[in-house]
Amino acid sequence: MKVLYDHQSFTGASYGGVSRYFFELLRSFAKRDDIEFELSLRFSNNEYLDQESFSRHFRFRPLAHLQNVNRLASMLNRIHSVQRLQKAKFDIFHPTYYHKYFLNYINGKPFVLTFHDATSERYGHQYPELGENLNEVKKVLIKKADRIISVSEYSKQELLTFYNIDPDKIKVIHLGTSFAHYRPKQVTAPFEFPYLLYVGKRPLYKNFPDFFRAIQPVLHRHSDIHLVCAGGGAFTRAEQDLFHAARLGHRVHYRPVTDSALYGLYQHALAFVFPSLNEGFGIPVLEAFSCGCPAVLSNRSSLPEVGGDAAVYFDPDDDASMADVVERIITDDSLRNDLRWKGAERIRLFSCEKTAQQTYQVYKELV
Template identity: 70%
Template sequence: MKVLYDHQSFTGVSYGGVSRYFFELMRSFAKRSDIEFELSLRLSNNEYLDQTSFSRHLRYRSLAQVRNAHRIASVLNRLYSLQRVKAGKFDIFHPTYYHRYFLNAIGSKPFVLTFHDATSERYGKQYPEVGEGLYDLKKQLMRRADCIISVSEFSKQEILRFFPVEPEKIKVIHLGTTLGESLPASETLAAPLEAPYLLYVGKRGLYKNFDGFFRAIQPVLYRHPDLHLICAGGGVFSQDEQALFHAAGLVNRVHYRPANDTSLIALYRHARAFVFPSLNEGFGIPVLEAYSSGCPVVLSNRSSLPEVGGDAALYFDPEDDDSIAGAVERVLTDDALQADLRRKGTERLRNFSCDQTARQTLEVYQSLH
């Protein structure tokens, strides 16, 4: 059996959850003899693909800052992917994002669509930049898809809430993480900061609720004058964020760190706690990353996060400042609770793996072949 993946999530994106998901799928399949795959990609600066032999794309890092470079790469990649779809040398097609370019060319070949979250459906009116215009496109793709993979039970319910899809067409397959597999737990990594710190990971805008989280923990930071906050990834601080930190008198205790796998492991391992205040997550890979690094986890009680976190996290209401501050204060001051969360996180992680995700995805492909 041969699966064709397309270019979409690898174009113009160096890092990101969706491209990581497809990269890990292909990396798992590359170890198996019962499946072949092709990635139809010509131009990409995706960092994950640098580690592999299964993609023969060209990198254009020196041109990445040139105006319209990503747009041109996207057009060329789409033309190439369309050519590969029309060639028909595959059994299953699995596009890596939501675009209809292939619909008229795919004929009767089965295709699988992965649905990550309903952020654009939930928050499109409130935050148009999350992709308000995607609804009709998603609906068209879901109607034609032979199977829809949902990354959580929560996301499956979101599909059924927003789209006219039969429940039996949706297969829930949880994600995994390989963060930390390349570094043994015994290997010492230097602490990114000598002072104790809370860790926040990923984008900070809109429904990610970073501003609300920062407002809520200000009293905690004032009560613990040696405590810092590190934000990993998600881009450097904006002027508005810097003004927020200045106004709180905490500008010297909030730090930005770029994130690659090695730096992330060090950040998780040395943090007093990882805090995830998001209002909406389709899955929430950072929860598993924290578990894999032995970091206590404090989570929003919304969307898929309780499904992923299970009993290995401390939960709060992300729209209640006292609830956030209370949960953070508890984990900071209770050593027994920290140890319990670390132990439970290690146990919880056993329920999730990238090879398991790949195995269940292969079962979906086989059911359609």
């Protein structure tokens, strides 16, 4: 069996949950002899592919800030993917995002679509930059796909809510994280002060500004506690103004991330906080569990499904709820220790190998 993956999620993103999902899938399949795959990619600055590259692509980091260069890279990658589709030397096609360019070239071969979340469906009107126009494209792909992989039961229910689809066409396959087995050679404490850790993008439905507003009184009461934001881009001017207006500018820190740096940030944090309004799965939750970091999560979307009883939860629309739970995690040593133990147990339910095996079964049913 040979599977063809395309360029989409690897073209423009150095980091990100979708490209990481496909990278971990390919890395698991590379260890097996019952499946072959090809990643059709010519230009990419994706950081995960620096660990193990599954394509002979070119990197263009010095030019990555130029919009026209990225557009050209995307166009050339699509041309290359079309050429690989036209060669038809594969049994299954698995696109890595939602563009429908391939439908005219797939020539009857089966394709599998992964549905990550319904963020654009839920919030596209409120935040047009999320890609409200994705919904019509998704509708076409969901109808034509031979199988749909949903990354959580929550996302499956979102699929059924927003699209007319046979439930039997959907297979729920939870994700895993390589952090479960990742052990850096040396992990040093990144800061000398205690801190809460926020990971990933911050705007829009990620709910970071509202979360920061809610916990300002807590941070003022506990003057030794800092807030560290890892990844997601450097702070904007508006964010910096927000921190300084709260008289907390010296206690909110940004750090870019590599795997080793992120592992250390999780391992030494008082707790990981995730106030998002909508997540299809939430890989950072598993990363926190893998590193022995207590998790404090929004009680929305898939997060309770992933976190189970190994996390504590707040209402992300309620300032008092967010503040109360954060204060509790800061002041209760026994709670943090209990969550570390429960997280170590919970992570055993998820693995990249399990994700790959269940995905393989979906492919096998179509060949």
